Amino acid sequence: MSDSNHTESEFETITxxxxxxxxxxxxxxxxxxxxxxxxxxxxxxxxxFKRWDCHTPYPVHGLDGAMGIRPTILPWLVxxxxxxxxxGGLVMQGWMNGVDYKFLxxxxxxxxxxxxxxxxxxxxxxxxxxxxxxGMLALNGLPKMFNPLFRSDRFRRATADRFFISIxxxxxxxxxxxxxxxxxxxxxxxxxxxxx
Amino acid sequence: xxxxxxxxLSTENRSLGGLSGQLIGFGAVLxxxxxxxxxxxxxxxxxxxxxxxxxxxxxxxxxxxxxxxxDDHAGGHHEVHGYNSTWSIWHPYLVAATWLLAICLGAIxxxxxxxATMAAWSTVVRRIAEAVSRNFILLALLFVPLVLPSQMDxxxxxxxxDPGDSIIAVKAAYLDYDFFLIRMAVYxxxxxxxxxxxxxxxVQQDHDGDLKRTSRMAHFSPMxxxxxxxxxxxxxxxxxxxxxxxxxxxIFGIYLFGGSVLSFHAFLALVVIWLQANxxxxxxxSDEHMQDIGKxxxxxxxxxxxxxxxxxxxxxxxxxxxETAWFLRRQxxxxxxxxxxxxxxxxxFVPFLFIMSKHIKRNRATLALAAIWMLIMQWADMYYLxxxxxxxxxxFPFTLLDVTIPVGFLGLFLIGLALSLRxxxxxAEKDPRMPESLAFENA
Numbered sequence: 001m002s003d004s005n006h007t008e009s010e011f012e013t014i015t016x017x018x019x020x021x022x023x024x025x026x027x028x029x030x031x032x033x034x035x036x037x038x039x040x041x042x043x044x045x046x047x048x049f050k051r052w053d054c055h056t057p058y059p060v061h062g063l064d065g066a067m068g069i070r071p072t073i074l075p076w077l078v079x080x081x082x083x084x085x086x087x088g089g090l091v092m093q094g095w096m097n098g099v100d101y102k103f104l105x106x107x108x109x110x111x112x113x114x115x116x117x118x119x120x121x122x123x124x125x126x127x128x129x130x131x132x133x134x135g136m137l138a139l140n141g142l143p144k145m146f147n148p149l150f151r152s153d154r155f156r157r158a159t160a161d162r163f164f165i166s167i168x169x170x171x172x173x174x175x176x177x178x179x180x181x182x183x184x185x186x187x188x189x190x191x192x193x194x195x196x
Numbered sequence: 197x198x199x200x201x202x203x204x205l206s207t208e209n210r211s212l213g214g215l216s217g218q219l220i221g222f223g224a225v226l227x228x229x230x231x232x233x234x235x236x237x238x239x240x241x242x243x244x245x246x247x248x249x250x251x252x253x254x255x256x257x258x259x260x261x262x263x264x265x266x267d268d269h270a271g272g273h274h275e276v277h278g279y280n281s282t283w284s285i286w287h288p289y290l291v292a293a294t295w296l297l298a299i300c301l302g303a304i305x306x307x308x309x310x311x312a313t314m315a316a317w318s319t320v321v322r323r324i325a326e327a328v329s330r331n332f333i334l335l336a337l338l339f340v341p342l343v344l345p346s347q348m349d350x351x352x353x354x355x356x357x358d359p360g361d362s363i364i365a366v367k368a369a370y371l372d373y374d375f376f377l378i379r380m381a382v383y384x385x386x387x388x389x390x391x392x393x394x395x396x397x398x399v400q401q402d403h404d405g406d407l408k409r410t411s412r413m414a415h416f417s418p419m420x421x422x423x424x425x426x427x428x429x430x431x432x433x434x435x436x437x438x439x440x441x442x443x444x445x446x447i448f449g450i451y452l453f454g455g456s457v458l459s460f461h462a463f464l465a466l467v468v469i470w471l472q473a474n475x476x477x478x479x480x481x482s483d484e485h486m487q488d489i490g491k492x493x494x495x496x497x498x499x500x501x502x503x504x505x506x507x508x509x510x511x512x513x514x515x516x517x518x519e520t521a522w523f524l525r526r527q528x529x530x531x532x533x534x535x536x537x538x539x540x541x542x543x544x545f546v547p548f549l550f551i552m553s554k555h556i557k558r559n560r561a562t563l564a565l566a567a568i569w570m571l572i573m574q575w576a577d578m579y580y581l582x583x584x585x586x587x588x589x590x591x592f593p594f595t596l597l598d599v600t601i602p603v604g605f606l607g608l609f610l611i612g613l614a615l616s617l618r619x620x621x622x623x624a625e626k627d628p629r630m631p632e633s634l635a636f637e638n639a
Contacts, residue, residue: 061637079552114512117505 011180014151022171022195024039025148027179028155029165029188034060037163040186041066046164047182051171055155055164074135082124089120148194203479205623213475216354216618223610226401230604234285235309237596238525243285249349279440282584283593284340284350285601291582292602293338294435296331296457296609297577298452302460304327305453307394308424311417317433317488317635320480324467326458327616329391334612338605343380348373353399354441363442363518373440379434383427397626405626428453436578439585441510443522454503458496459574462567465489467613469564477622483558484637491558494548495569501544532584539580542589543573549565554638577601600629 015022031037034056041054047067054063090113097103098111108115137143149155149166160162165188167179180191210346212219216242238244238603307324312316342346348355354371357364364371394413401409428451437448465486472478526532547566556562581599586593624630 075553108513114505115507117509 001110004088009099011176011193012186013193013195014150015195016148018023023129024169024174024176024193025196026133026166026168026194027174027176027183028149028152028192028194029183030154030192031158031163031165031188034163036187037165038063038066040165040188043186044167046176047173049171051168051174053166055158055166056151057159057163060163072139074132074139077129077135078131081135082128085123085125086120088127089095089123090116093119097111147194149196155193156189199348204478205634207623208478208480209476210622210625211621212476212481212614212617213621214606215471215476216614218474219614219617220411220611221606223612223614226607226610227604228607230602230607232598232599234604237600239496241595243597243599247369247598252452261616279353279442280588281351281353281439281584284347284598286347286598287352287364287586287593288595289350289584289600290342290466291575291578292605293342294299294452294578294582295602296338297335297431297435297455297603298574298578298611299463299571300329300331300335300387300391300460301424301453302456302458303462304332304391304394305424305457305513306416306420306460306464308390308420311394311414312421314414314629316629316632317636319483319627319629320477320485320623321489322627323620323622324396324464324471324617325460326391326395326461327613327620329387329397330392330616331609332384332387332610336388337588338608339380339384343377345373348376351440352438352441357441367441373436376434379430382394383431383434386423386427387527394420396629400619401627402621406407406487407628410628425453427457436581439582440522442518443506444519445522447503451500451503452508455574455577456498458493458500459571460494460571461496462491462574465493465563465567465573469560469567471622480623480634484500485633486560486563487554487557487638488636490551490554490566493566494551494557497544497547497551497570500541501548503538504544523583526580529589531592532580532589535580535628539573539577542569543577547573548562566569 011027013024029040031040036086037054037056038060041063044052046065054060054067079145093116094111097116102110104110144178154162155164165183167174167183180193183191201498303325306318307329309315310322310325321330342351345355352365354367355373369375395407397413400406431453433451437443437445466476468481468486468489472481508523513521516531526536547570550569551557551563551566556566583593625631
């Protein structure tokens with residue numbers, strides 16, 4: 001390590017108050033611009049990290065590709081929700097109007113497709129929306145009341161004008177000093193290790 | 197986003213060049229096939245036989261020669277003839293003409309709505325829409341023979357209503373031949389005027405780069421959209437709904453609109469795919485743009501179904517005879533009942549499920565397949581609006597003319613497109629939103 005200009009002191013350590021035996025939970029790297037974040041994300045991806053994330057003040061187009069994120073299964077959840085709504089809507093009305101409680105209304109058939117489409121359609125939309133909303137929350141592990149990232153004051157700028165990469169300690173390649181050097185090399189201008 | 201590599205247009209092939217000859221040649225072949233086929237098949241069907249006596253028999257559908265038309269017309273005598281026509285070559289002609297008209301209407305709507313919303317993603321393909329919309333000239337020419345009195349008699353029975361037909365009598369002020377001609381002239385003048393003005397400004401901006409043109413086009417677009425909405429609505433009433441002068445549906449114009457926008461996006465996808473296969477616009481139009489065109493095809497598949505069902509369900513529910521009559525002719529016999537299912541399944545469920553995935557939209561082959569299918573379905577839809585009026589929908593009037601005429605018209609349409617695309621860049625060169633459009637990515 002003597003040949004490196006960077007030393008371990010170049011990252012700041014934030015430790016949770018009152019922690020008995022603090023262990024690092026993640027490492028946080030700050031970048032100035034979206035472009036720097038993009039190229040850094042590609043390198044983190046190529047390095048083989050799995051449990052890491054990017055944090056940006058606004059959606060950055062193309063970041064998914066740079067991070068190597070696998071396609072989400074969310075569309076299938078939405079499709080499943082929609083199909084459930086459509087079929088469920090038809091079956092529900094068939095059961096209610098055609099079997100369980102037959103009631104003659106202005107000479108119409110007890111059950112008919114045209115009359116049942118509006119309800120089936122609305123249930124398709126409703127359950128698709130539930131699938132999209134609930135599925136998105138579930139896949140993202142939300143709602144989540146606390147994240148160790150919140151211990152970092154610097155991280156607050158992720159909602160304003162800074163871009164971050166965080167690597168979790170659960171990643172097999174996690175090694176705070178080595179990761180810090182790596183992140184510094186790929187353009188981070190500040191590194192923090194958060195311990196809990 | 198600065199990370200996006202910029203597309204260098206200077207190395208992009210963005211003029212039609214030698215392809216214009218290829219497209220005109222292909223169009224000419226189709227037109228000749230269509231013409232020869234129509235003449236041959238028309239003779240076989242006896243379409244040209246009864247010019248003389250037909251005029252006098254107008255309004256009274258029964259009782260004239262012409263193998264296909266006159267055979268089994270015993271039942272027709274007793275019906276009111278406000279809607280019942282006998283087969284003529286002008287029926288498939290009208291189907292083919294409205295099929296292509298729908299594409300043009302969708303094209304001018306595309307141009308107008310993207311100016312009105314100042315859309316950026318679509319700038320790379322807007323020139324193609326402008327060129328397609330210029331085919332209104334061709335369609336105006338195609339509609340001229342249709343509105344001659346002798347042809348009107350065969351299609352639009354309101355022109356000589358039966359004595360005592362009180363339903364048509366109350367509509368006589370609107371369903372008047374002279375007024376009809378004036379309306380048709382107004383529609384086409386507005387459509388041609390809009391398409392020429394937008395195309396002209398866009399093309400001239402290629403040379404002078406004048407940004408005022410962009411704001412002028414945007415400023416006028418809401419007015420253009422209002423004109424478009426009024427003309428497409430009343431044109432749908434006049435050209436298609438008045439085939440059954442007893443019937444009425446206030447949503448009919450929107451029905452045509454849904455199919456129009458859908459068909460145009462399908463046609464646009466095919467044109468772009470064809471251009472790219474020939475080395476034009478290979479980088480300017482990316483997968484991202486194709487996906488958006490596919491999204492519009494998906495959206496208007498749903499929109500069409502929504503409108504079609506809205507029209508159907510209200511009439512089904514109210515169950516009032518003068519409203520359900522139109523659907524009865526299309527539902528109470530095997531042929532048109534099946535054709536209705538063809539539309540439900542083939543025009544909605546199949547494309548709906550097929551192009552739902554973004555991978556299908558981003559793949560040129562699958563998108564082209566969907567686009568061709570949708571254009572065929574647009575034809576099937578126009579067929580469903582026109583043809584069941586023949587003989588009260590009691591027999592299936594399909595002849596090979598239903599193939600040859602659309603093919604011939606499509607040939608003319610492609611020639612018109614080649615003439616409009618030729619001599620200009622294939623993209624709006626100096627449109628201020630071009631860089632944004634080139635860099636477009638779906639989130």
